[in-house]
Amino acid sequence: MELIEKIILALPSIIIAGIVAYIAYQQYEINRQKLKLDLYDRRFKIYIAAIALVRFAYEPLPDERYEDITKKLDNEFIDHLNAAYFLLNRKAFNTLKEIAQEVCDLASAMASRLSTAKELNQLQESNIEDRKECNNERKGWDSKIQEIKQSLSNTSRINTVFDPYLDFRNLYDSRNISK
Secondary structure (H helix, E strand, O other), X not given: OHHHHHHHHHHHHHHHHHHXXXXXXXXXXXXXXXXXXXXXXXXXXXXXXXXXXXXXXXXXXXXXXXXXXXXXXXHHHHHHHHHHHHHOOHHHHHHHHHHHHHHHHHHHHHHHHHHHHHHHHHHHHOOHHHHHXXXXXXXXXXXXXXXXXXXXXXXXXXXXXXXXXXXXXHHHOOOOOOO
16 A cells, blocks of 8 residues: 555656656757758858859859959858858868859959950050960960850759758758768
């Protein structure tokens, strides 16, 4: 009888402990899902910044606006690139670094083509050999710019590296994305 009384007296404590454990587990699950969603949001912002940079660089801009490309790269993308080092795997980070380098190369090529075009305008009175050489140099920059823009137009490489991170169905999947 005494044992039954002790069990009856302990039963509310056992029930409360079970409820507390259940609530603690639910809090753990909620926090785990919130962390996944926060990581998803941060990675999505990096993806959007990469796509925006590529689209901006791919626009037909006059050479005088090469500084706008550099500013967009420096002001908007570099912070996202730095965050990507910690939020994405190395392959994704390296792809973003390559894209940033291509955009930087594009801005440099546009600046060089602009400089060459100005030089060509100044050589209007000069000998034909200098003008021919300068014109060939300008054509070289034209082809370099087209080559870079062609490479930047391939946004599928961005989609490929971000696919494991941005597939919303995987957000609530129990497997983790390895770094």
